[in-house]
Amino acid sequence: MEIAQIIDRIGVVELSKRLGCTKQCVSHWRTGRNRIPAEYAVKIEEVSLGIIKRYELRPDLWELNIQKSASNG
Template identity: 40%
Template sequence: MYSARQQKGEASLAKLLSVTPGTVNHWLWRRRPVPVAQCVRIEQLTGGQVTRQMLRPDDWESIWPDIEKSQE
């Protein structure tokens, strides 16, 4: 079930990233991949609670080879 709290969180993140809440929703439901530059910003904004590896699980190693697997 989609909660009002989730919707508020998506709207807040969208505002911080200068994108629409719909864009954040598409990333959340994996309808669209999160752009590389946004991954870094999201990781920073969440204090590492949401990582680049979580946002790009299929290709993070090729995008950020400097991140060690132990940080997953």
């Protein structure tokens, strides 16, 4: 699932309240205008109940951790 789908399900206003950010931030993430900050990627994973993963939102930040986990498994 992509961030736009989560935002559409929850709603811009409700998601901004749950995350503690502005509606404008959420709208910009939805359109791809701005990249989701790492701390919000974690919160979005929590708000979506794990449906969307932080590494899906910001693979540039968590890709190395996923590779390490896979090699340790």
